Amino acid sequence: MSLEGLCAPTTREAPSAPMRERFIAPRVLTACCVCGLIRDGTESSPDRERWVTQRTYRKTHGINPADFPLTHTYCLECFTQFTDTVKQFFREIGTSP
Numbered sequence: 321m322s323l324e325g326l327c328a329p330t331t332r333e334a335p336s337a338p339m340r341e342r343f344i345a346p347r348v349l350t351a352c353c354v355c356g357l358i359r360d361g362t363e364s365s366p367d368r369e370r371w372v373t374q375r376t377y378r379k380t381h382g383i384n385p386a387d388f389p390l391t392h393t394y395c396l397e398c399f400t401q402f403t404d405t406v407k408q409f410f411r412e413i414g415t416s417p
Contacts, residue, residue, distance in 0.1 A: 349377075349385055353392035354402075358385055371395045
């Protein structure tokens with residue numbers, strides 16, 4: 321599947337200026353399955369992910385995240401908690417993962 325298949329170009333009103341800008345709206349948004357934060361890859365550097373609330377995403381991009389299908393994963397904080405829980409479980413039962 322190509323990148324064009326995952327994104328749809330849309331035009332929206334710029335939140336801070338009266339000019340219009342081009343924004344590539346994803347067809348699928350990545351959300352954390354535990355806390356519900358949405359990954360916002362448009363303003364972050366490639367080596368660091370930015371996770372925001374639906375409200376912040378709506379304010380930043382001018383689109384409603386509820387209008388897009390979600391794909392679920394873990395944000396870094398929830399993934400760390402999950403792996404710590406799994407490690408603790410295996411310590412308690414006396415085996416290694």
